[in-house]
């Protein structure tokens with residue numbers, strides 16, 4: 001295939017068990033967020049480029065090197081969103097979402113993000129993040145709530161991760177620390193990568209986030225932040241709350257996040273099963289962002305989980321039976337007649353269309369009202385002979401086969417066959433309503 005017709009570098013098609021894992025994640029998140037009172041927000045995938053420059057920070061890798069920026073036909077400078085928080089904050093301000101009862105707004109989102117990164121396993125140029133934002137509370141209780149949700153979500157999906165926790169300090173702690181860190185880094189100027197030399201001049205804290213090995217070695221022995229009494233108290237309160245509800249974490253003074261807007265608590269969850277790209281989830285407090293983007297001063301905290309990496313972990317789980325190909329429950333065959341035209345329908349094919357439709361309505365209702373798992377009612381639509389149809393049903397491991405041949409169509413019956421034990425019976429279906437049919441099937445398929 002020519003390059004133009006292949007999926008663009010860093011993107012992929014999510015199919016099979018991975019697609020099932022994506023759906024499982026969305027289902028678990030939808031249920032969990034409902035318990036915690038979060039409403040879903042579906043924000044645009046592209047926004048004005050300036051939104052991200054202002055919020056994520058023009059000195060971050062994400063904005064400087066990784067953003068997909070383009071002009072539309074009216075020369076507006078737009079960007080594919082590289083992360084979710086900026087758009088949610090924009091919507092929070094623009095739609096006055098903070099004016100609800102109680103002054104606290106809880107939102108969650110799920111959707112694709114775009115970063116022009118060097119692709120490798122677990123790192124893509126289009127990837128999905130699912131996250132939440134809690135606006136309007138500066139209490140450690142809010143930090144504890146979102147860390148608890150993150151932990152619960154991963155636990156519910158059977159994924160084991162380790163949570164790392166840090167506190168970036170308030171403006172004053174940060175200012176003093178930046179000066180101390182800059183002093184230390186200047187002593188190692190020659191060994192820093194060119195980007196970090198630039199960061200050192202603009203925002204020395206960013207150097208702590210550099211992935212280049214020589215820079216990492218230098219920052220490993222860099223001085224650590226010294227929190228003021230208030231920050232110390234806040235960090236202790238977050239940890240105390242997490243201890244009280246049994247959420248495990250590890251304090252990690254080297255943890256800084258790659259986005260510019262964080263203040264106070266930051267956290268990350270990593271998995272030892274993922275290789276180089278081991279971060280599954282990241283989040284933290286961003287108390288100055290809403291105001292810096294033109295809103296009222298509003299403390300906030302949130303996280304984003306990488307759905308692609310989470311799906312990868314789910315696919316590694318032991319209980320993979322759920323993810324195998326779908327198996328038909330009833331496989332309906334109306335064998336083609338050797339004389340019929342493939343472009344018209346025989347009487348038996350028409351009866352099969354009615355029968356399949358009735359079965360699907362019955363089983364769809366069953367799963368809606370009784371919570372039964374959805375069953376695949378398969379329809380052989382490619383005009384196979386009876387022999388070839390049965391062979392396919394067997395290969396697909398169908399539980400039952402329903403055959404509607406010329407005789408069945410003529411006398412208003414269907415031949416049901418139990419594939420495992422070969423038991424078969426002709427049941428009358430002409431003129432019966434769906435309820436009666438459902439009862440017959442219940443009896444027969446038991």
Ligand code: AMP
Nearest residue numbers: 122123124127279280281282305306309
């Ligand atoms: P961040 O927005 O950088 O804090 O990332 C939050 C989470 O999104 C990470 O922990 C990853 O799981 C996921 N993530 C970030 N970048 C990528 C990427 N390029 N490809 C796949 N997942 C990513």
